Amino acid sequence: MRNIGIIAWKEFRQYFGSPIAYFLSIVIFLFLGIVFALDLVQTMSNTYSAQVLEGTVVLGPLLTLVLFATPAITMKLLAEERGQGTLELLLTAPVRDAELVVGKWLGAALFAAVILALTWVYPVFLQAITKPNGIDQGPLVSAYIVLFLLVGALLAVGVGISSLFSNATAAFFASLVVSLGLWVSGLVTSTLSYMGSMGGTSLWGTVMQYMDFTSHFYNTAYAGRLDLTDIVYYVSIIVLSLFFATRVIESKRWR
């Protein structure tokens, strides 16, 4: 346990010394700021519209951004250590392989949590300008909790992929492919289920729907509902991916 904390803290600190981290944060804030401003202008100029700007306005684009950002956060974690030979140091230190993997993931998750928490400034700003009525911050809490779990799951997948490579760039592209694959598979499933809803539902359709990565966020938390199924779904991905990474590290010791 203590080892996990030590490794996580080191990774977390190192993010703040790395240019990628700053680049990511700036891109995310700029992009979200632009989307937010456009939405705001549109809503205000459209006075006859019944549409009201919701607190979740930045969450949709944020989800798209994290799909691209998480591979950059995790690419170095294990791949670079292997490439530079520093993994030898960690694997001969009195630390279990699982502690190393979980510590790495936790460091990345803490860093991601800081970025996510900071994006809350947009809803807070919205609240400030829509006084006296204000917007409801309540649904945002559950949305952010599930979004954080979703990001955690993406990071865990990234850690798993990073464990396979000895080069950060290769790990980045492999994680990006998987990340986009999860996203696209969601689109495919929703299209299929849309077509299926016209012809009746099948067991296969239900399974596909349960497996869909983004719908566990969009269908419930995004609309302000906290559903245990979604939490179980993302936590299982985290556990499985980290278990996979640990096994990879272990098996590579033999070679």
Next chain:
Amino acid sequence: MIQVTNLTKWYGLRKAIDGLNFHAKKGEIVGFLGPNGAGKTTTMRILTAYMPPSEGRAIVAGYDVVEESLEVRRRVGYLPETVPLYADMTVLDYLDFMAAMRHLPNADQCVDEAIQRVNLEDRVESYIGNLSKGMRQRVGLAQAVLHKPEVLILDEPTIGLDPAQVVEIRAFIRELGADHTVLLSTHILSEAQQICNRVLIINKGHIVAEDRPENLQARLAGAERITIELAGDTEGAETTIAGVKGVLTVEPMGNGVFEIEITPGKEIRPAIVRALTRAGQDVVEVHSQGVDLEQIFLELTRSDDKSKGKRTSRQQKE
């Protein structure tokens, strides 16, 4: 402190080490001497619990490297061949991190002591990426001695350093022998001779000799060499020398100089000179080189290679 029995490691279908047996006692500095690819790094990685052996056992500091690997890792300090350091950390941050991972109760004090031992006091705030090779080696050593381990394993600690740094690091390792059991690997014979109490010579995954440096020398004093310098035309001299009974090898070094290897304990220099004179050669100088580990090593590795028809006598240059 270190007890190795029948240690074998396969990489796929390739056997990197083959049934190694050796031990190291408390306070001993044991040298692991062998050419590149001999299996030194492989053995050290097994002893530090980085990877498990394919067969055999290794007990380090009283614990089995496979069964109780965490206990072993707590008691071992390791400097890998590649000196793994984080370029974007400062020396102090790096050592603090390593100390934290080892759960040292008095971490700050241990870090300070390690820094002092390797004379890095004025570079603690430097980023490791900006340090010279010699400085980095010291950071690696500081990391290895941080927790005052019972066993220190140093893989080619002087490789790639300039001569002044080499002298410094060797002196430091000798100093370490007072408090730690040290196993170090090297492919430089004089280094093993200078630093170690005992030398294991390893080649192609086998230990080919094991003794104190001075005993090894006495035991294998036969690997004696003489140099002969001739004047004028040396045409045919090589064959003449090779024809003398007791001559093992003749190697022309140019400028009329020949290096000759002879069988142990026989004084055949007069016979060689007589044979040369008879053949019309003018002998200017005959010189007997002292025997050192370098020759012993060449001898051992060569006899090991003979069966495979290879010649490695010129490979091992410092």
